[in-house]
């Protein structure tokens with residue numbers, strides 16, 4: 001079996017230090033070969049992004065240009081259809097039959113998992129690594145609670161023993177940065193510096209991303 005890899009999908013509108021620190025800490029703690037950041041083309045569980053798909057992809061690329069363990073996968077952009085995670089996992093699994101795939105998400109995303117397209121198939125293709133955020137409670141009843149009861153592992157090592165099917169809750173440094181807040185600040189003329197990488201800040205400035213939008 002190959003070394004496990006992480007997959008971290010998101011709208012990344014824009015990518016910020018909350019996303020990046022989560023990806024880096026989980027890669028280290030779980031000893032993943034890499035974490036692939038996969039910006040979605042068109043999200044299906046939320047409103048459409050404000051920045052264009054090429055701008056969001058360029059910002060993710062700029063954010064990790066000097067960090068070799070965080071890579072960018074543009075497969076959802078190339079597909080150019082509504083971005084279902086299950087489709088991305090099926091494509092990755094076809095090219096990597098012997099690699100444990102670890103889908104990384106915040107606990108807020110886990111709570112919405114039962115609304116995802118073919119959500120029960122996701123754990124047939126990947127493990128879940130859930131970045132624990134203290135303001136969210138782990139549910140005690142419902143689909144997610146049942147899933148956790150059956151699949152929860154306490155050791156990262158378990159994710160290296162199987163290709164898919166386990167869930168790990170992992171605490172990460174809490175950076176309560178929100179992309180929604182950033183978009184609003186920038187649209188109102190605020191400076192987003194120190195909440196996201198300088199390279200992303202420069203891109204936003206140079207390309208006028210978010211500048212003229214009303215939220």
Ligand code: ATP
Pocket residue numbers: 009010011012013017018019022104105106107108109131175176177178179180181
């Ligand atoms: P928005 O405010 O536009 O909804 P978001 O950052 O919450 O933005 P995404 O870019 O789609 O939305 O998030 C991608 C993933 O990053 C999700 O799994 C989400 O749980 C996680 N995430 C978002 N913000 C943080 C943060 N500050 N710390 C850790 N994880 C985060």
